[in-house]
Amino acid sequence: MKTIYDWHTGPYPARVRIAIGELGLQSQVRFVSVDLRKGEHKTPAFLAKNYSGTLPVLELDDGTLISECTAITQYLDALKGDSVLTGTTPLEQGVIHMMSKRAEIELLDAISVYFHHATPGLGPDVEIYQNPEWGLRQRDKAVRGMHYFDGMLQQQPFVAGSAFSMADITVIGGLIFAELVGLPVPAQCEALRAWYTRMQERHSVQNRITMSEPAEAPV
Amino acid sequence: MKTIYDWHTGPYPARVRIAIGELGLQSQVRFVSVDLRKGEHKTPAFLAKNYSGTLPVLELDDGTLISECTAITQYLDALKGDSVLTGTTPLEQGVIHMMSKRAEIELLDAISVYFHHATPGLGPDVEIYQNPEWGLRQRDKAVRGMHYFDGMLQQQPFVAGSAFSMADITVIGGLIFAELVGLPVPAQCEALRAWYTRMQERHSVQNRITMSEPAEAPV
Numbered sequence: 318m319k320t321i322y323d324w325h326t327g328p329y330p331a332r333v334r335i336a337i338g339e340l341g342l343q344s345q346v347r348f349v350s351v352d353l354r355k356g357e358h359k360t361p362a363f364l365a366k367n368y369s370g371t372l373p374v375l376e377l378d379d380g381t382l383i384s385e386c387t388a389i390t391q392y393l394d395a396l397k398g399d400s401v402l403t404g405t406t407p408l409e410q411g412v413i414h415m416m417s418k419r420a421e422i423e424l425l426d427a428i429s430v431y432f433h434h435a436t437p438g439l440g441p442d443v444e445i446y447q448n449p450e451w452g453l454r455q456r457d458k459a460v461r462g463m464h465y466f467d468g469m470l471q472q473q474p475f476v477a478g479s480a481f482s483m484a485d486i487t488v489i490g491g492l493i494f495a496e497l498v499g500l501p502v503p504a505q506c507e508a509l510r511a512w513y514t515r516m517q518e519r520h521s522v523q524n525r526i527t528m529s530e531p532a533e534a535p536v
Numbered sequence: 537m538k539t540i541y542d543w544h545t546g547p548y549p550a551r552v553r554i555a556i557g558e559l560g561l562q563s564q565v566r567f568v569s570v571d572l573r574k575g576e577h578k579t580p581a582f583l584a585k586n587y588s589g590t591l592p593v594l595e596l597d598d599g600t601l602i603s604e605c606t607a608i609t610q611y612l613d614a615l616k617g618d619s620v621l622t623g624t625t626p627l628e629q630g631v632i633h634m635m636s637k638r639a640e641i642e643l644l645d646a647i648s649v650y651f652h653h654a655t656p657g658l659g660p661d662v663e664i665y666q667n668p669e670w671g672l673r674q675r676d677k678a679v680r681g682m683h684y685f686d687g688m689l690q691q692q693p694f695v696a697g698s699a700f701s702m703a704d705i706t707v708i709g710g711l712i713f714a715e716l717v718g719l720p721v722p723a724q725c726e727a728l729r730a731w732y733t734r735m736q737e738r739h740s741v742q743n744r745i746t747m748s749e750p751a752e753a754p755v
Contacts, residue, residue: 368638368642368684369638369641369642375630377627381627381631383630383631383634384634384638385633385634385637385638387606387633387637388629388630388631388632388633388634388637389630389634391626391629391630391633392626392627392629392630392633393626395625395626395629395630396626406614407610407611407612407614407615408596408600408611410607410610410611410614411594411602411607411608411610411611411614412600412602412607413607414604414606414607414610414611415602415603415604415607415608418604418606418607419587419588419603419604422588423587423588446673448667448669448670448673450667451667451670454665454667465587
C-alpha cells in the first residue's frame with residue numbers, strides 16, 4: 318500500500334488524485350492528511366519527507382519518497398504500464414511535458430504565488446513572508462495564461478492535442494486554484510470554459526475529494 | 537535536421553546541449569542563435585514559437601515546437617531509445633523527475649529570478665519590470681539549495697542516485713548560472729564541489745558551447 322500525504326481540497330493534491338482516478342489505482346493508495354492551514358507542511362518532520370515543503374508526497378512501501386506532481390504522475394503512469402497520461406511516443410511525451418510545465422508556469426504556479434503573497438493565503442502563522450506586488454503580477458500573468466489556454470483549446474480538444482493527458486490535469490489544477498482564490502475565468506474564454514465543463518464531468522475530477530474517505534473510515 | 541533555438545552561453549540552453557552531447561545526437565541538430573542580450577526571446581516572432589518567451593526551443597522537421605528543458609530532454613531521450621537520462625523503471629523515472637524539478641525550484645530557477653530581478657540582468661531594455669526584494673529572497677533560497685544538494689551528494693554519487701541523469705544536468709545548469717551571476721558554491725559544500733568538478737570533466741559539459749560552431753560555419 319502506497320501512502321499519499323496531501324490535503325483533500327488542495328489544488329496540487331488534486332492533480333495526483335485525478336491521476337490516480339484516471340489510472341484506476343485507488344485501491345493501491347491510502348491518504349494521510351497534512352493540514353495546510355496549520356502549516357503542517359512546513360514542520361521539520363514533513364520537510365524531511367519533502368525538502369520543498371509542498372504537497373502532495375508519495376511514499377512507497379520501501380520508504381522511497383516522491384514529491385512534485387509531475388514526478389508522481391510519471392511514476393504512477395509508468396507503474397500502470399499504459400502511459401495514458403504522459404504519452405507513449407517521444408513526440409507525445411515531449412508535448413505533454415511541455416504543456417504541463419507551461420500550465421504550471423503560466424497558470425497554476427502563478428495563482429499559487431498570488432494566493433500566498435497577495436491574499437491572506439494560509440494565514441499569518443504560515444505566510445511568514447509576503448511580497449504583494451509580486452503576487453499581483455502573478456495574478457495578472459495567470460489571467461493572461463487563461464487566454465493562452467483558451468486559444469489552444471479553440472484549436473484542439475485537449476491541452477496537449479487530441480487526447481486527455483497530464484497537461485489537462487495541470488490546467489484543471491490551475492482552475493481549481495482559481496476558483497479557490499476567486500479569480501474567474503474571463504467570459505470571453507469560451508473554449509476554456511467549455512473544456513472545463515467537460516473536464517468536470519470526468520469521474521476522476523468529480524470524485525477527487527471523496528477519494529480519501531474510504532481509507533480514513535473503512536467500511 | 538532538428539533546430540534548436542538557443543543562446544550558446546545560456547544556463548538553460550546548456551541543459552539541452554548537455555543532453556544532446558550525452559545522447560550523441562549532435563549530428564541531428566542545428567543551432568539558431570536568439571540573442572538574449574537584445575531581448576530577441578521576447579519579440580512577437582519568438583513568442584509565437586514559445587509563449588513563455590524562454591530558451592531553448594526545439595523545432596522538429598514538421599514544424600512542431602517543443603520548449604521547456606525537461607520536455608525537450610524527455611523527447612530526445614525517448615527518441616534515442618535507451619532512456620539513459622530520464623530513467624527506464626517507474627521508480628527511476630519518478631525520482632529523476634522529482635530531483636530535476638527540485639533542482640529547478642531550489643537552485644536554477646531561483647538564481648534566474650535573482651539575476652533578472654536583483655541584478656542588472658539583461659539590461660534595462662529587456663528587464664522592464666524588476667522586484668529586487670523578491671530577487672534577493674530567491675538568491676538566498678538558491679544558497680540553501682546548494683547546501684541541500686551537497687547533503688544529497690554526501691550520500692550518493694549523482695543527484696538522483698547511482699547514475700548520471702537529467703537531474704544532474706539541471707543542477708549543472710544551476711551552477712553554471714551561479715558562476716555567471718557571481719554566486720559562489722560555499723566552501724563547506726565539499727560534496728557538491730567535488731561532484732561539480734567530476735561533472736565538468738564530462739565531454740558533454742566541456743563541449744556544450746562549441747557544439748554550435750560547426751552548424752554556424754560548416755567546414
